[in-house]
Amino acid sequence: MKTSLGIWAFGGMATRFNPGGYKPELAGIPTAVKVRTAVEGLGDLIDDYEFHYPQELSRDNLDEVQEALDGHGIYCIASGLHLDSRFAKGGFCSPDDATRAEALRLTVEGIDLAAEVGAHFIIWPGIEGYNYPFQTPYASSWQRLIDAIGQSARHASERGVAVFLEHKNSEPAMAHIEAIFADGKMSDLRDRVRIPASPRRITVRYTGLSLAIPERVRFRYTLDSFDRGWSEPVAAREAVYTNLSPGFYRFRVIASNSDGLWNGAEALFPFEVEPMWWQTWWFRLCGLLFGGFVILALYRMRLHQQARQLNLRFEERLAERTRIAQDLHDTLLQGVLSASMQLHVANDQLSAASAAKPIVVRVLDLMGHVIDDGRNTLRGLRSSGDGSNLEQAFSQIPQELSVPQAIDFRVLVEGQVQPLHPVIRDQVYRIGREAMANAFRHARATSIEVELEYANHQLRVLVRDNGCGIDPRVLRSGRDGHWGLSGMRERAEAVGAGLKLWSRIGGGTEVELSVPGQVAYRHHSLARGLQRFTRLNRRKVENDAEMRGGGPQK
Numbered sequence: 369m370k371t372s373l374g375i376w377a378f379g380g381m382a383t384r385f386n387p388g389g390y391k392p393e394l395a396g397i398p399t400a401v402k403v404r405t406a407v408e409g410l411g412d413l414i415d416d417y418e419f420h421y422p423q424e425l426s427r428d429n430l431d432e433v434q435e436a437l438d439g440h441g442i443y444c445i446a447s448g449l450h451l452d453s454r455f456a457k458g459g460f461c462s463p464d465d466a467t468r469a470e471a472l473r474l475t476v477e478g479i480d481l482a483a484e485v486g487a488h489f490i491i492w493p494g495i496e497g498y499n500y501p502f503q504t505p506y507a508s509s510w511q512r513l514i515d516a517i518g519q520s521a522r523h524a525s526e527r528g529v530a531v532f533l534e535h536k537n538s539e540p541a542m543a544h545i546e547a548i549f550a551d552g553k554m555s556d557l558r559d560r561v562r563i564p565a566s567p568r569r570i571t572v573r574y575t576g577l578s579l580a581i582p583e584r585v586r587f588r589y590t591l592d593s594f595d596r597g598w599s600e601p602v603a604a605r606e607a608v609y610t611n612l613s614p615g616f617y618r619f620r621v622i623a624s625n626s627d628g629l630w631n632g633a634e635a636l637f638p639f640e641v642e643p644m645w646w647q648t649w650w651f652r653l654c655g656l657l658f659g660g661f662v663i664l665a666l667y668r669m670r671l672h673q674q675a676r677q678l679n680l681r682f683e684e685r686l687a688e689r690t691r692i693a694q695d696l697h698d699t700l701l702q703g704v705l706s707a708s709m710q711l712h713v714a715n716d717q718l719s720a721a722s723a724a725k726p727i728v729v730r731v732l733d734l735m736g737h738v739i740d741d742g743r744n745t746l747r748g749l750r751s752s753g754d755g756s757n758l759e760q761a762f763s764q765i766p767q768e769l770s771v772p773q774a775i776d777f778r779v780l781v782e783g784q785v786q787p788l789h790p791v792i793r794d795q796v797y798r799i800g801r802e803a804m805a806n807a808f809r810h811a812r813a814t815s816i817e818v819e820l821e822y823a824n825h826q827l828r829v830l831v832r833d834n835g836c837g838i839d840p841r842v843l844r845s846g847r848d849g850h851w852g853l854s855g856m857r858e859r860a861e862a863v864g865a866g867l868k869l870w871s872r873i874g875g876g877t878e879v880e881l882s883v884p885g886q887v888a889y890r891h892h893s894l895a896r897g898l899q900r901f902t903r904l905n906r907r908k909v910e911n912d913a914e915m916r917g918g919g920p921q922k
Contacts, residue, residue, distance in 0.1 A: 374418040376419075416441040430481070443488065445490070461510070462512070463508070479520065488531070517533065543622050544635055550567045565644045572607045572621075573605060584626040588630070614641050614643030619636070620634050671886060704738060761801075769809070776816070782820065782822065786890075789888060795859050795860075798859060799860060803856065816832070826882050853869070868880045
């Protein structure tokens with residue numbers, strides 16, 4: 369077995385398939401240089417070489433080429449008519465007598481040269497038009513081609529040269545989509561194809577146009593938006609898809625010619641599968657909105673449940689506080705008042721010179737303070753729940769703490785004041801009072817500001833001072849023996865509020881309390897129901913107290 373290689377593979381030779389040439393930068397390199405380079409690089413891997421006549425090998429460079437071959441032979445010489453622009457419209461089959469005679473002359477010269485070097489000769493009639501139907505008078509062109517090849521073959525026979533008639537079927541096979549069927553019903557390809565909703569079977573029928581060997585044409589296809597890639601080469605001329613979802617699709621198919629070259633353009637056909645009513649965008653949008661409303665309703669229902677549970681606990685605590693206030697009023701406070709009255713009687717009976725007189729007066733003063741503190745405590749336990757006096761309560765704290773007048777103190781209110789749930793109001797007051805007491809007593813501040821914000825979604829209380837700040841360790845864990853900060857956190861957690869504390873040494877302190885609106889405000893629909901429950905429960909407690917003989921509360 370011998371191997372041969374066409375020297376045109378090492379240069380800038382142009383063909384009708386690549387008019388620009390293969391490596392055009394090498395077009396000017398002499399054939400002998402190409403041969404020498406190929407022989408040095410390939411060595412004994414190649415036995416002989418092939419050349420085009422007269423473009424690559426002629427009598428002018430024969431000696432140089434044979435020297436460059438370095439012992440390798442010339443296997444064949446090929447006709448170079450297809451490389452000559454004079455024969456662009458045909459050589460052997462040209463209707464022009466002079467063109468046809470020149471083509472035959474060059475072919476005979478090439479055969480003579482092949483005879484001299486002991487090579488074969490190749491005729492490739494690729495420019496002759498016989499594989500370009502309807503572009504030339506086919507019958508007369510075919511006859512002229514047969515006559516010219518016959519003359520060349522007879523001359524080659526006389527010179528002892530074998531002639532190869534080579535045909536390269538490089539013409540592409542053209543893919544073409546013929547029809548599309550949806551459940552056996554053919555669609556009109558002239559219009560935009562819209563396949564009715566929910567098709568069970570869609571068949572695309574296609575073919576490949578090839579003048580060589582149609583039976584050897586193979587196809588590859590893909591359906592955009594469905595297939596992941598191209599199919600394997602198949603001989604079948606239809607593609608079947610089942611249960612396609614609604615949407616837009618593009619079917620693409622390409623064909624290979626009888627030589628297996630996939631050099632043809634692809635055929636493309638778009639179509640649409642219409643959706644069922646529940647697959648339409650508007651139905652999906654409505655479903656999405658409905659799902660969002662359901663989630664929102666469930667979320668609000670959950671909030672209502674949590675608020676109801678929280679408020680029920682508040683009402684239980686309020687009822688317990690009311691009971692404790694009644695018990696304290698009926699027992700302890702009434703007893704202290706009775707003792708105070710008896711002591712007043714005893715004081716009146718003592719003479720002014722009695723040594724016990726000052727002691728009794730001092731005891732009476734202490735008992736007066738105890739009675740006042742007890743009444744204030746009962747007033748706190750039996751809160752009226754009037755949210756409007758939360759500002760007033762905060763404003764009175766400096767007087768209660770005997771704060772020096774030098775401290776700048778302000779209470780600011782933002783938003784429309786709204787009535788608060790009694791328990792919430794008291795817890796907010798106690799947290800705010802503790803924050804203010806810390807600022808007045810320990811911060812050494814010159815300015816203290818309280819902000820009350822009545823927003824729709826929350827009640828917000830902010831206590832801010834410009835004092836010395838709180839040590840970070842104390843801010844995190846509190847101080848041993850002091851329960852102010854921990855008590856504030858516990859009270860906020862008990863009512864479902866958020867408590868945030870910011871402080872920096874020398875930079876002041878801020879305490880922010882946020883209570884959800886549905887928990888804090890009494891105008892909330894759930895709170896109104898609980899408010900009615902609170903009034904009924906309070907009346908029941910008061911009636912029970914009267915039945916126990918305690919009399920009406922004072």
